Amino acid sequence: MTATSADILRIYEQWHATVKARDIEGTLSLYAEDALLETPLALAMLPGKTDGILQGKHEIRPFFEAGIRKFPGEATWYRTGTFFCNGRQLTWEYPRATPHGDQVDLVEMMDIADGLITHHRVYWGWFGFKLLNRRDATLLQTR
Structure with a gap:
């Protein structure tokens, strides 16, 4: 189903605002219950993770x-x-x-349906990849 312009603008504005404000509930409210999030940062952030795929809010929340x-x-x-x-x-x-x-260079790609994020992919640029590759999370705060 195609998202409305209002849905797109709301997700574009609120995702950024809630992540910056560290508002987990607000961020998660933008995702469908069974949403998929793919990011290489999951490997560095979640012990024992062997891939960058998080399926459903129950896996996205701990990230x-x-x-x-x-x-x-x-x-x-x-x-x-x-x-x-x-x-x-x-x-x-x-x-x-x-x-x-x-700053860490990223591209956010989100599939939107029924006003919610259903599939979210994060692509890292060369600068962020260098930092991620070092697995030195303190460097990820470089601006």
């Missing part, structure tokens, strides 16, 4: 909880305000180069 524990300061992710959507997929970038220096 966000681990992020709050591992990174106690508020995130200051910069994005340009540009996003793309075709009515089913929403995507935007957190660019490496920002007005305040470098």
Whole structure:
């Protein structure tokens, strides 16, 4: 089912705001119950994880909880305000180069149905990959 423009804008704005505010309930409210989240960060954040796939809110919640524990300061992710959507997929970038220096470079790709995220993929750029590859989570806070 195609998402409405209001759904897309709400998810684009609220996902970023709730993650920055460390509002797990608010973030999770944007996901379908059986949503799929794919991110290489899951390997670094969740002990014993052998892949970057989290299926359902019951697996996604511990990932966000681990992020709050591992990174106690508020995130200051910069994005340009540009996003793309075709009515089913929403995507935007957190660019490496920002007005305040470098940050972890990511692309967020989300499938949206019935006003909720059903499949979320996070793609890491070269700068973030270098940090992730070192498995030094303190470096992930580089801005």
